[in-house]
Amino acid sequence: xxxxxGFLDAPTSVATAVLAAGGVALALGRARxxxxxxxxxxxxxxxxxxxxxxxxxxxxxxxxSGHLLGGTLAAVLVGPWTATLCLTVVLAVQxxxxxxxxxxxxxTNITLMGLVGVxxxxxxxxVLRRVLRSAGPAAVPAMAGVAAFLSVPxxxxxxxxxxxxxxxxxxxxxALVTAMLGxxxxxxxxxxxxxxxxxxxxxxxxxDLVHGARGLxxxxxxxxxxxxxx
Amino acid sequence: xxxxxRRRVTTGRLVAAGLGVCLLLAGVVSVWASGxxxxxxxxxxxxxxxxxAGEHAASGSPLSDYGTAGVGDARLxxxxxxxxxxxxxxxxxxxxxxLLRRRGTSDDD
Numbered sequence: 001x002x003x004x005x006g007f008l009d010a011p012t013s014v015a016t017a018v019l020a021a022g023g024v025a026l027a028l029g030r031a032r033x034x035x036x037x038x039x040x041x042x043x044x045x046x047x048x049x050x051x052x053x054x055x056x057x058x059x060x061x062x063x064x065s066g067h068l069l070g071g072t073l074a075a076v077l078v079g080p081w082t083a084t085l086c087l088t089v090v091l092a093v094q095x096x097x098x099x100x101x102x103x104x105x106x107x108t109n110i111t112l113m114g115l116v117g118v119x120x121x122x123x124x125x126x127v128l129r130r131v132l133r134s135a136g137p138a139a140v141p142a143m144a145g146v147a148a149f150l151s152v153p154x155x156x157x158x159x160x161x162x163x164x165x166x167x168x169x170x171x172x173x174x175a176l177v178t179a180m181l182g183x184x185x186x187x188x189x190x191x192x193x194x195x196x197x198x199x200x201x202x203x204x205x206x207x208d209l210v211h212g213a214r215g216l217x218x219x220x221x222x223x224x225x226x227x228x229x230x
Numbered sequence: 231x232x233x234x235x236r237r238r239v240t241t242g243r244l245v246a247a248g249l250g251v252c253l254l255l256a257g258v259v260s261v262w263a264s265g266x267x268x269x270x271x272x273x274x275x276x277x278x279x280x281x282x283a284g285e286h287a288a289s290g291s292p293l294s295d296y297g298t299a300g301v302g303d304a305r306l307x308x309x310x311x312x313x314x315x316x317x318x319x320x321x322x323x324x325x326x327x328x329l330l331r332r333r334g335t336s337d338d339d
Contacts, residue, residue, distance in 0.1 A: 001270045006284035032330050040331040041241055044324030045248045051319040052256040055296060055312055057264040064272040065264035082327070089323045097318060098311070099286040099294035159270065169279040176277060183269040205239045 001069065001155065001184075002094065003109055005102030012166025017107025020088075023115045027084040034079030034211060042202075042209050043078040047086040049198065050074060051093065058190050066187030069113050069155060072121025072148035073195040076140065076212035077202060080122040087114035108162065116158040121151030125212060137213045140203050144212065145196030152188035156180040249320065256312030260296070261305045 008016075035043060050070035057065035070090075074083035091109050094100040101109045124147035132139055160180050164173050199210070207213050267275060274280035292299040293311045301307035 001268065003270070004283040005286065006282045007274070007279065028330065032332060035327055035331040037331060037333065038241055040327040041245045041324065043327040044320065045245050047323035048249060048252045048316055048320045051315055052252040052312070055256050055260040055263060057266065057268060059264040059266060060269070063266050064269060065266040066269050085326065086323065089326065090319060093315065093319050093322065096288055097291055097293050098296055098315065099288040099291055100296070103287045156269070167279065168282040171277050171279055176273070179273040179276060180269070183273060187269050206241070206244055209241070
């Protein structure tokens, strides 16, 4: 869903750039709370994974494809502020090095995928976690998958809204909403599955590192520690 | 799983394994990625606003469109671009997160 240069007019591009800059500046400060010696390397890995996974377009039918956005995946694994930074790094490298997503549209893309994608997914996840609190860490991958699924059509709607305000070529709003929502609901299924698998693999190996699993009752087996003092 | 006193996977090993997976995805698996336009590109083509997209300012980049300039073989060109991309994102992201982290804290939040 990388917006190229020229889709949106200058005022809209500038407005989203300001929004993105504000969001990233805030995230630079807040991410500090989410990052420590243990989780910082995982955050680096999450950014790399989002980049790699975004290269893997999967077909969704009728000559269309989709790829992971990764915002929810990143937010559940390393926290939403850090996730915004992960997506920002990926989008900047893609725009500057790979000509993927316009340079004047970088603010738009960070707003869409790094802010709307991340935070809508995180919000869905938090609501699900509250409702299913008793399910414990085992339910984290599934909850992340559902939240990731929902975040894609939400992000598509955000693009549609931006286009309605500042699209350069006039397009009937209803046709745009229908097409964007339809395709991105399908793409959301892929987003959900990839997120479920990726979060599931970390929950299976190191549940203690997963930001979204904090505070969920862990049924820890008794372990014998040698040399521990009472 | 808990029959033997399981040794926890260290963060270092987890990250190393994860990076290996990412290199494989970007360098090899990406060859089989769908070449069809993505959801937004497809909608833009159908509704006719794709023509408003300008030439990309970085289209002269040696890695533009996930190919490596000067490498003829399409698989090698794409795979190489993926590996370079993974490396660049890794340097920037690990560096940034390392700088931002709180030092010396272990378990609290």
